[in-house]
Amino acid sequence: MSAHILLIEDDLNLLELAKYNLEQERFRVTCETDGEEGLISAKENPPDLILLDWMLPNLSGIEICRRLRRENATKNIPIIMLTARTEETDRIRGLETGADDYITKPFSPRELIxxxxxxxxxxxxxxxxxxxxxxxxxxxxxxxKVTRNGTMLHLGPTEYRMLKHFMENPGRVFSREQLLDSVWGNDIYVESRTVDVHIRRLRKALNINDMPNIIRTVRSAGYALDKDS
Structure with missing residues (x-):
């Protein structure tokens, strides 16, 4: 599964243009136009990278960046600031707040990608x-094709997608609901307990030849791919 990008931008024309070009590159894109909603989205469904406008309704991009960097669950998410501010002091402020990169508007889709x-x-x-x-x-x-220590593994389609999602996010804990959205998709209704069934099947496939269990169960939180489990 491709990387998940959270785009927080209140300029609808720019948002649609960026979303279109990101999806053409096979990124999964979540869009928010409000600062507070963007912060909630980042916390509830942590993306692989955030594109963050500086000037937003209700909560500025700088404040969003500052709050995300204070919390363990979101402090390591890469953030690219998007802004019309071109002064060096503004760029420095954005980077010092915790942004990983800084792009001034207008910018080309090719540069963004x-x-x-x-x-x-x-x-x-x-x-x-x-x-x-x-x-x-x-x-x-x-x-x-999937191997473990050189041994070929035989996975069903759902177990393959689940393992791929875990391997793209090693060590990160996912709730059943997050796995349902990422592996099955938002438009398909599946009971959350179905996740447990496929986790058991995936573990059975991975633990071939008595190899150690690598999928960790986190009580009241979910599951993670963790070599130290």
């Missing part, structure tokens, strides 16, 4: 390659 990919390659290289690797598990996303 290049900046995003540069950060993802640095922060989360697994999201930009055709092969995902974690703790002896190797997933070739082109051929859909």
């Amino acid at each position: 290049a900046r995003i990919n540069a950060i993802l390659r640095r922060i989360r290289p697994a999201l930009t390659g055709a092969t995902l690797e974690y703790a002896g598990i190797v997933m070739d996303t082109a051929s859909h």
Whole structure:
């Protein structure tokens, strides 16, 4: 599954243009036009990267960035600030608040995509390659083949998508509801307990030849792919 981008921007024309170009590059995009709603979205469904406008209704981009950096669950999410402010002092302020990059408006879609990919390659290289690797598990996303310590694994389609999502986000805990949205999609109704069934199937496939369990259950929170589980 491709990287999830949260776009917080109140200029509707720019928002639609950016969303279109991001989706053409196969990013999953969530859009918010209000500062407070954007902050809530970032906390409830942490994305892989945030595109954050400086001037927003109800809560500024600078304040959103400051609050996200204070919380463990969101402090490491890459943030690119989008703003019409061109003064050096403004750029420095944005970076000192915790932004990873800074793009002044107007900007070209090609520049935006290049900046995003540069950060993802640095922060989360697994999201930009055709092969995902974690703790002896190797997933070739082109051929859909998965091995663990050299042994071929046989996964059903849902277990494959679930493992891919975990490998794109190693160590991160996902609730059943988040896994339902990411693996099954928002438009399909599935009972949350169905996640438990597929977790058991995935564990069985991964634990071939008595290999150690690598999917951690976090009580009252969800599941994570964790080599130290």
